[in-house]
Amino acid sequence: MTFIHESDNPEELLSIWEKENKDASIFESDEVNFFSGEQNTAKGSLFLAVEYSFIQYYLANKPSIKLLALYFYHDKNIYFTVTASDEFLRTNFSLLSPSFDSIKDFLSNNKLPFLRLDQPLALKPVNIEKPWGQEIWYTGIEQRGISSVTDGIYDSPLPWVLSAAPKRLTAGREKQINLLKILDPAPEPLFGDLYFELHEKKQEVYVVVDIDEQCWPQKIGGMRYGFNDELKNTFSSEKDFHKAYKKAVKKYSKIRQVIDARLDSYRALEGYAFNEALPISVISKWMTLIPDDWIYEEKKLRSELNHFSSILSLKVGDVIKIPLLTPHGLLHGVRVVEFQNPVYERLILSFNQKTLTQDHWDTDKALSIMTERIDPFSELTIIEKNLNHTIEVVAVFDDFKVSRITLSSKSSLSLTADKNYKLLLVIEGSIDCNSIVAIKECGLFLPSYQKEIAIKNINDNQSVILIASPIHN
Structure with missing residues (x-):
């Protein structure tokens, strides 16, 4: 019979277990003889099971859950897995025979990954639908999506895995993991352009990994980056330029709201939530039902608005470091890797679709704090x-x-x-x-x-x- 320990700190118990077993020299012994059935010690065992409470800090109201971490020694290495604990799992585990094969079978039968503690962990990304395409999160830990760690067959949520040995895996930074993701915009100009936005705290860098040749035949894509200096110089002052830009934003916003209200009526008819990110094929179908004069007006006003921003040309391999307070927005068909610190804030100047995460744009505030455009192509x-x-x-x-x-x-x-x-x-x-x-x-x-x-x-x-x-x- 195998025993499940309870602890508020599974990694502390792991360290004690490892030290005591090394002192006992069992790591050089026959594994079948060293599975402890004693209730108060892990000494002399090649196996350790710990049940602990885990606060899901990334979810609303931060609910607590019971997790079960399993550590075992094999071929002079420590392996582990972690999963949600329940009575069925605990009962079946307690009945295991003391052999490595039985542990492996237990993991397989319960679809648990077989992970090595001192080895790189393969990340299983989660795809997040966006109005403009999708984001592919490798280290996402938040309400909207949670990435996982996989052994190639089975997987476990990344925050659960890190909680099993936070000091060894992250040096105690398990709740501040930087976000690694891919931005994958759709190729259509109407749907694939990202928000024109700026950040006060979020630090990010893009690396261009692909450009869709259907929309960029020369393989030179782009992103909106700051404002159009040539147009700006035609105004008597920056204040007048901003005034004209805000006027263009207001005019476009009005036709945007009219179209989005009609699209929302289609959402209601077909049972979609008003703030749900939908496949572009669905929105495209609905757009064919929008009156032609609305479509014409939207296109004209969008073109006028976009004329105020500057376009930065991009090719595969380019590295773009986005400065704080600089308006930017990736264009359709340009796929990039993004690294960012785990901060989630932005000010949206404009967007050519309905904004799902808020009911307004932040144009006035963004213009009041934005900085002059800085060259993002500093030599590496x-x-x-x-x-x-x-x-x-x-x-x-x-x-x-x-x-x-x-x-x-x-x-x-x-x-x-x-x-x-x-x-x-x-x-x-x-x-x-x-x-x-x-x-x-x-x-x-x-x-x-x-x-x-x-x-x-x-x-x-x-x-x-x-x-x-x-x-x-």
């Missing part, structure tokens, strides 16, 4: 370059930094580990990172305090990865 600093690899600094913010590593065919690289966790995303080719294979657009969570990070390009051509890590103040 090369840290190291040789025949095998190139390491470049993509961005350094107050609380995190991002690097890009380009590996030549079949080359290898060892990175010095430190106390910071790291987020890795493959944007070209395929790699092996500490025996975990990652192909294009696969993300890895690299735990804190790893002894070494060994990366090998297993692709015949070059491979490119992005790595982000927090900066401790």
Whole structure:
């Protein structure tokens, strides 16, 4: 019979279990003889089960849930999994026979991932529908979506996994994980343009990974970035320019509200929530029912409004560091990787669709605090370059930094580990990172305090990865 311990701090019990078992030298012994059935000790066991309360800080009202963390020693390594605890699971676990095979079967039967504590964790992203397309979150931990950790077959929510060993995995920063995601706008200009917005606290950097050739035949896409200096210079003052821009916003907002009210009536008829992100195919169908004169007016006023903003040309591989207080908005068909700090705020100047998260635009406030346009294409600093690899600094913010590593065919690289966790995303080719294979657009969570990070390009051509890590103040 196996025993389930209860603790407010599962990682503390894990450390005690590990130390006592090392002292007992059981890690060199026959595993079948060392499953403890004693209720008050984990000593002398190759297995540890801990039930604990977990506050889901990312959900409304922060509900508490009981989690069950299972740690086990095999081939001189510690493996673990974590899941929601219930009576059925506890009963079946307590009846397990003391063998590694029975533990593996238990995990498989209950669809639980088999994870190694000191190895990179493969991230399973969650797709978040947006009016303009979708976001693909690799480290999302919030009400709207939660990413997971997977062993390639089964998965467990990322915050649950981190809670099982927060100091070892994140150096105690499990609630401040930076957000790694892909922005994937639709190719249609009417639907695929993002909000024209600015941020007061959110720090972000984009890396362009694809441009849709159907809407950008020359493979040169774009984003709105600041305001049109040429148009601005035709006004006698910045105040007059802002006045004209706000007038254009107001005129467009009126036709936008008329169209959105009609679209909302279709939502009601077909049973959709008013603030639900819908497939573009649904909105496109409804748009065919909108009167032609409304469509004409919307297009004309949108064009007039867009003339006030500046377009920044983008190509695959470009790195754009978005300064705070700078209005910006990615355009349709331009796919980017985004790293950002875990801050969720924005001021929307305008949007060519209904805004689902708020019932107004923030044009006046945004104009009052925005800064002059800053060149986002600062030259990347090369840290190291040789025949095998190139390491470049993509961005350094107050609380995190991002690097890009380009590996030549079949080359290898060892990175010095430190106390910071790291987020890795493959944007070209395929790699092996500490025996975990990652192909294009696969993300890895690299735990804190790893002894070494060994990366090998297993692709015949070059491979490119992005790595982000927090900066401790």
